[in-house]
Amino acid sequence: MARRLMRWCRAVWLAWAVLPASAAITVTDDRGQALTLPQPAQRIVSLLPSLTEGLCALQACDRLVGVDRFSNWPAQVRQLPQLGGLEDTTIERLVRLQPDLVVAAVSARALGRLPALGIPVLALEPKSLADTRRVLDVLAQAIGKPGEGERLWAQIDQGVNAAAARVPPALRGQTVYFEVASAPYAAGASSFVGELLTRLQLVNVVPAAMGPFPKLNPEFVLRAQPAIVMATARAVAEMPGRPGWSALKALQAGRSCGFAEARYEMLVRPGPRLAEAAGLIAECLVTLDGRKP
Numbered sequence: 001m002a003r004r005l006m007r008w009c010r011a012v013w014l015a016w017a018v019l020p021a022s023a024a025i026t027v028t029d030d031r032g033q034a035l036t037l038p039q040p041a042q043r044i045v046s047l048l049p050s051l052t053e054g055l056c057a058l059q060a061c062d063r064l065v066g067v068d069r070f071s072n073w074p075a076q077v078r079q080l081p082q083l084g085g086l087e088d089t090t091i092e093r094l095v096r097l098q099p100d101l102v103v104a105a106v107s108a109r110a111l112g113r114l115p116a117l118g119i120p121v122l123a124l125e126p127k128s129l130a131d132t133r134r135v136l137d138v139l140a141q142a143i144g145k146p147g148e149g150e151r152l153w154a155q156i157d158q159g160v161n162a163a164a165a166r167v168p169p170a171l172r173g174q175t176v177y178f179e180v181a182s183a184p185y186a187a188g189a190s191s192f193v194g195e196l197l198t199r200l201q202l203v204n205v206v207p208a209a210m211g212p213f214p215k216l217n218p219e220f221v222l223r224a225q226p227a228i229v230m231a232t233a234r235a236v237a238e239m240p241g242r243p244g245w246s247a248l249k250a251l252q253a254g255r256s257c258g259f260a261e262a263r264y265e266m267l268v269r270p271g272p273r274l275a276e277a278a279g280l281i282a283e284c285l286v287t288l289d290g291r292k293p
Contacts, residue, residue, distance in 0.1 A: 040144025159275025
């Protein structure tokens with residue numbers, strides 16, 4: 001099996017060598033490494049959900065031949081071979097899919113092995129809204145659709161602006177705590193989630209200086225007393241049972257946004273559904289405003 005894989009890898013590189021230079025596409029990933037593709041990628045493996053969603057939003061779902069275990073949108077990607085996650089990508093199975101491009105997070109362990117097997121890799125890991133815009137542009141270039149990334153971002157940006165306009169005036173400027181895990185980990189102001197909250201005219205209680213997704217001392221949240229709490233519906237339901245958290249005025253007043261898991265995924269993936277994510281937050285804020293005495 002290993003010999004067959006190596007023969008296939010050598011054949012790929014030989015095929016690339018004879019293609020005209022004019023057909024080549026050069027893109028730079030988040031490591032600052034330039035990658036030259038002989039032609040637009042046709043057989044792509046995506047190992048990060050936000051990248052999977054980005055490719056599909058760019059009308060390249062049909063070019064995906066494999067994904068990570070967490071990629072689940074749009075529904076059609078669930079039918080593709082699943083190749084593990086950041087730490088346990090099944091390399092041999094991936095190579096058997098004969099991809100001409102793998103897109104993955106910078107932190108993916110597979111990055112260290114794939115180039116030696118002759119498989120082109122783009123390491124892309126958006127952490128901010130600006131990153132998301134840039135990554136969509138890089139993906140568009142890699143599939144031979146330059147300019148489509150910017151057009152897609154313009155639609156996302158317009159959608160976020162529309163969501164911001166729906167935020168009730170009474171809730172603009174309110175403080176918010178957005179939880180991403182129950183340790184607790186929160187979305188800080190410097191994260192793409194934090195930037196989205198800022199676009200929606202909310203004030204994050206976790207400052208940018210603490211990093212994008214810091215682990216917090218629970219006392220920090222109690223001292224901050226956010227006006228609004230956001231998390232999964234399950235996490236919001238569990239919060240009053242945490243030591244001291246019943247003293248959070250937002251929980252006492254029911255000023256919380258508890259999102260169903262499928263919807264919450266939109267909020268924590270820096271990809272093409274960010275406008276929908278902004279709309280979910282705006283929808284919750286409209287509901288909260290309607291409850292005020």
